[in-house]
Amino acid sequence: MKLRTAGVIAGCGVLLGIAGWWSVSRGLIAIGPSGLARLEHLEPAERDAAFVRAFDTVLREEGLDAEWSATMSNRVKAHLDAHPSMDTSLKVIECKSTLCRIGVSHKTGEAQRSFTLGVSEMIPRRSNAFISPEGGTASVVYFARENHNLPVDRASP
Helix, strand or coil: CCCCCCCCCCCCCEEEECCEEEEHHHCCHHHCCHHHHHHCCCCHHHHHHHHHHHHHHHHHHCCCCHHHHHHHHHHHHHHHHHCHHHCEEEEEEEECCCEEEEEEEECCHHHHHHHHHHHHHHCCCCCCEEEEECCCCEEEEEEECCCCCCCHHHCCC
16 A cells, blocks of 8 residues: 655645545546546536535435444544644534544644645545645545545536
8 A cells, every 4th residue: 555645735625545645626536536537627616516515415315333433533533632733623523334524623724734634644544535625724524434435426517
């Protein structure tokens, strides 16, 4: 397995996968899941919105695995508590059976960048994530359960 690395992230959604980061808004989707190709023509903000809609739909429809949900919620909270210098606070977390959504706020733009670069430490190994910056002071992160993929194939324009 390759080490996860990060690229430049500025105002665009980012996919984090086993092999590394893919900036969805930078047209690097060819190396990502095949379902992304049909969204290639969209503007970055439209593409991000399509992913968010798809992930939120899955969260609404998905059943609850209470044990996994509690484990992931505790893991995220512990990670943020262990890194107070990150200047990021948890606003909401929702985990079901294969997908989690976390909303966080950041004190500064630098805190947002630091958080984005540290997401790989928080999510399960053999997982992937989508990070959507919301302005300079908030982010929403969706991450999949270990050995599951984000439901990018459900995203539509």
